Amino acid sequence: MSSTKHAAKPATGPASGPDTESAAATESAATGEGRPDGGTARARRPATRRTRKSAAAEVPAPRPEQGREPGDAEDAWEEPDEAELQSETLDLDDQSSVMGDSVHTYLKSIGRRTLLTAAEEVELAKRIEAGLYAEHKLENEILTGEERTDLEWVAADGRRAKDHMLEANLRLVVSVAKKYTDRGMALLDVVQEGNLGLIRAVEKFDYSKGYKFSTYAMWWIRQAIQRGFADSARTIRLPxxxxxxxxxxxxxxxxxxxxxxxxxxxxxxxxxxxxxxxxxxxxxxxxxxPISLNATIGEDGETTIGDLIEDVDAPEASEVVDRQLLGAELRGVLGNLTPREAKIMALRFGLVDGKPHTLDEIGKHLGLTRERIRQLEKESLSKLRHPSNTRPLLDWAS
Known part of the structure; x- marks a missing residue:
């Protein structure tokens, strides 16, 4: 789940902390606690504030997304109820027998995680920020072996902090996902989409703004779920x-x-x-x-919706019979020509595949020139215009 690039802070709200803030965060994250060798990290050089990304990476301001109505209850930032989050897993656990074993297992797993206090959120956010900065330096700067070792440890600690922040807020995603279970997606699918938004929120959370992480994350979770519905919930995708x-x-x-x-x-x-x-x-x-034409209806389960829909393009039975009789008459008339002449006339007027062919196409098919095909066509038409050949077709012409 680690991020390889620095996540920019929100473009709106209070200004970011001083440059020494990142240095302090890096120093705190690089202490000996959890270090594989059990020792204390070497002294860190003062960390300068990393370069901001473009406006495309900015966190949205705490207001409804463009195109939404400001009064929309679903889009407003709201403070999650702590008691509701504490009991979230218990409430859903009562319904797990209906939802299935996989839901029960997932809810039981996330219920073991303890919710974070505000101070713990800030501490984890500082470690995540330090880890992101360390990854940025590892990717973009030439370092000595000692510096690289120190930064790799700080980056690993940032990833551990990110995992901790994510796991502690998984039930927040479930709380939001419950409100979308009647829209055509299974609960776990909705939760999965919401988890993607939670990951984004963890990467972009700025603890210096002063608001709680859960308040900030709600917007990202909702956005991810709504985009998941746009991509997956319908057979025909809607914007x-x-x-x-x-x-x-x-x-x-x-x-x-x-x-x-x-x-x-x-x-x-x-x-x-x-x-x-x-x-x-x-x-x-x-x-x-949309409904499948193969969907069955009725008690017998044998009749499909497609069986009951009229084919407006299908010809009438009388038209089919007339067409067959006319075809037989035409084949009889063409029988008065030589086989090559009959083939040319059948191809020229679409009697073979329903598609009239050009002189060039017929010439390539028979290995003759375009001019020779034209001459044979003219001779064949002259023969067909004889009264003995036209008499059987007069009734159809009238």
């Missing part, structure tokens, strides 16, 4: 902003149903969401899940 609009539409529809005692009309939903009725109807159509 993230469309899924967010569908989620808001669903909430408004539920609220209006409770308030009105009936299903709201598209016009009423349009007024509530500041959209046009056509836009609401399009969203409602988009929200429908």
């Amino acid at each position: 993230v902003h469309v899924l967010e609009m569908l989620s808001k539409l669903s909430r408004v529809e539920r609220d209006m149903h409770q308030r009105l005692g009936r299903e709201p009309t598209p016009e009423e939903l349009a007024v509530e969401l500041d959209k046009t009725p056509d836009q609401i109807e399009e969203l409602l159509r988009t929200s429908r899940q």
Whole structure:
């Protein structure tokens, strides 16, 4: 789970700590505690603040994501309830028999981890920051053997701190994932997507801002889950902003149903969401899940949905019979020509595969020049225009 590059701090909020802060973090992380040789790390050189990354790596400000409504409850930053997190595993453990053994095993595993205090979060964050800085120097600077050994130990300690921070906050992901279990993905799949957001939050958390890690991580966890739904939950992938609009539409529809005692009309939903009725109807159509034509219906389980759908392009039975009879008449007329002439006429007018062929194509097929094919076509048409050949086809022409 280690990061090989320095994660930039948020672009908004209070300014980052002084340069000596990273040095102190590096010094703290490099103490003898946990060192393989049991000794004390060599003295560290003052660590300068590492170069910031581009704006693309900046942490989003603590406000709703662009394209979301500021009043959206799901998008607002909120403080997780400590008591709820403490009992999270116990609540879900009661349902584990329904969810399955894999869920039960996972919840039991994360329930053994103790939640972190604010001071422990800061300590781990400092060690993670020092580890990231050490990895940055190992990748980008020429070092002596002694310096490399020291930095490798600091980087390893940062990875251990990162793992500790992740494991202590896994039940926070479960707390968020529970709210998304009715949207077409299994709980463990939702948790897996949320864990990716938790990893991102650990890498980008800035303890100097003063807010708790769980408050900061909630945004990243939600974002990762929502993007996971956009990529995986539907047969036809929908953009993230469309899924967010569908989620808001669903909430408004539920609220209006409770308030009105009936299903709201598209016009009423349009007024509530500041959209046009056509836009609401399009969203409602988009929200429908596709159904397989092979899905069975009825008690016998033998009839499929595809069996009941009309094929509008299929010809009528009478048309099929007429086409077969006409084909027989044409083959009889072509029988009055030589085999080569009959083949040329059949290819030229699409009687072989339903596709008319050019003179060049027929010439290549028969090994003749384009001009020779044209001459043979002209002779064949002259023969076919004889009354003895046209008489059987007059009824079809009329």
